Amino acid sequence: MTRKKPSILNKIYALEDLEVHAKKHLPKPVFGYVAGGAERNHTLRNNAEDFANYKFVPNILRNVSERSTKTEIFGRQWDAPFGISPMGVSALAAYRGDIILADAAQKMNIPMVISGSSLIPMEEIIKLAPGTWFQAYLPGEHDKVENLVLRVKKAGFETLVLTVDVAVLAGRENNLRNGFSTPLRPSFSLLYQGLTHPNWSMNTFLKTIFKHGMPHFENFLAERGEPVFSASINRDFGKRSNLNWEHLKQIRKLWDGNLIVKGILNKGDALKAINLGADAIIISNHGGRQLDSAISSIKALENIRPYIKGDCKLFVDSGFRRGTDVIKALALGADFVFIGRPFLYAASIAGIAGVTHAINLLKEEIDRDMALLGVNEIDELGHELLQKY
Ligand SMILES: Cc1cc2nc3c(=O)[nH]c(=O)nc-3n(C[C@H](O)[C@H](O)[C@H](O)COP(=O)(O)O)c2cc1C
Known part of the structure; x- marks a missing residue:
């Protein structure tokens, strides 16, 4: 039986439209948590605005009738050059948020990363959506690192993302x-x-509690964490500020799957991560949610790309909303792009149909833009299609 498409999606023409509807649907604290950045929101704004510094120089009369948005990473072909970034507490914004996002991503054949701050056990998610990736927030404590990595391995994940831009909680x-x-x-x-x-x-809220009990932070460490709603319990983030390159070395030894380091913004750190065995890095400022006034991701990508040689893949996230944004990053040499908030808004207002709709919108934009640029394959997107001014 095919479910009727929620009518709200008839009003969603682009990813930006999702935020308008999510703002009405979500309680102010939850919407603010998803939409917000850090301090004065400089980075949040720059992430969006800096795309305008790169303009296209299209080609014409190229026969673009055989276009494809298919993209290969880690030996697997995905249907689009983008995936879903890890977002903590997603199940508070959308009913079974992490499962909805993972399921939609699997159906649409794009990667999705579940967050270390998610509220549904990782084992449950990977069972339903086997290609899902896991993102860890680790304290700088060797035993906790080891126990979590072993749990992720045992659960059957093949790709582990370590987020490194959270030494302390942001302002x-x-x-x-x-x-x-x-x-x-x-x-x-x-x-x-x-x-x-x-x-x-x-x-969302009461349905979750009645059907599944009080959600807890299930995947922060090897053991179950605190409840998401409590008058008195405080969250223990462990010794986050202790995390350093030694822990990355430790993880590389423990983890033989794909290892990705997320939250790099300069070439020195990128090269260090690669030397320590990262299979990919994600250039990211956490969607403007950590250090305010950190450089935009698209600018950091332009800075870092020339120094990255060899097999290590270069991914990027923070502020991508349009097909043109994604194509600009690919033309600047990114191998893949990740996107966060819009997909969570889509899950919150229309569940799996919402996320599927959002993925389709972005894929269609990329496909259309490729045609207008005179390009048939993702690999053909290069520097020569861009001019910066
Ligand atoms: C609600 C929310 C929760 C997030 N939680 C995490 C997280 O648990 N782990 C992580 O590495 N990044 C987290 N991020 C950052 C995203 O992974 C990603 O870097 C960012 O959202 C990308 O920017 P965009 O939302 O503008 O696309 C979160 C972002 C949002 C919006």
Whole structure:
């Protein structure tokens, strides 16, 4: 039986439209947590604005009737040159958020990364969507590193992403202003938000609690973590600021699958990660959510690309919303692009149909833009198609 497409999707013409509807659907603290950046949001804005510095110089009369957006990484062919970034607490924004995202990605044959701050056990997710990747937030403690990596391996993941731009918690004042924290604290204002967003309260929050019990941080360490809603329990992030290159060496020894380092913004760190055996790096400023005024990802990509030789793949995320954004990164030498918030908004307003719709929109944009650039294959996207001014 095919389910009817949710009518809200008839109003979604581009990924940017998703945010408008998610803002209405989600309680203010949850929406603010997803949408927000750090401090003055400089990086959040620069991520979006810096794409405008690169313009296209298209080719004509090339017979582009046989185009394909298929892209190969790690020996597997994906249907599009983009995937879904890891996003913590997704199951609070969308009912079974991590599973919805992983399932949609699997159906559409694009990669999806589940977050170390996710609320559904990794074993459950990988069972449903076997190609899913896992992202770890690790404290700088060798025993905790080892135990988590062994759990990820045992669960059957083939690709591990280590996020490295979170030495401490970021300054996200919007969370403080909106009353968002992990765990969420009961308060009158939260109750008011719940009452004024009944669709989210019934179909995401209460449905989760009635059907699955109180969600916990399931994948932060080898053992189950804290609940997502509590008046008194504090989250233990471990010795995050201790994490250093020695831990990357340790992980490389323990992990024989694909190892990706996420959150690199300069060439020295990129080269170090490659020397220590990373199979890919993700150039990322965490969607503008960590160090405010950090360089935009597209600019960092331009800086780093010339120094990366050999087999290590270069991925990028933060601020990508359009087919043209993705193509600019590929033309600057990225091998793949990841996108976060829009897919979570899509899951929150329309579940798996929403995420599928969003993936299709972006894929269609890339396909159309390739035709207008005179290009048939992703591999043909190169520097000569861009001019910077
Ligand atoms: C709600 C939310 C939660 C996130 N949680 C994580 C996380 O758990 N681990 C991680 O490495 N990055 C996390 N990120 C950062 C994303 O992986 C990604 O770098 C960023 O969202 C990309 O930018 P974009 O949302 O503008 O596409 C999160 C981002 C958002 C929006």
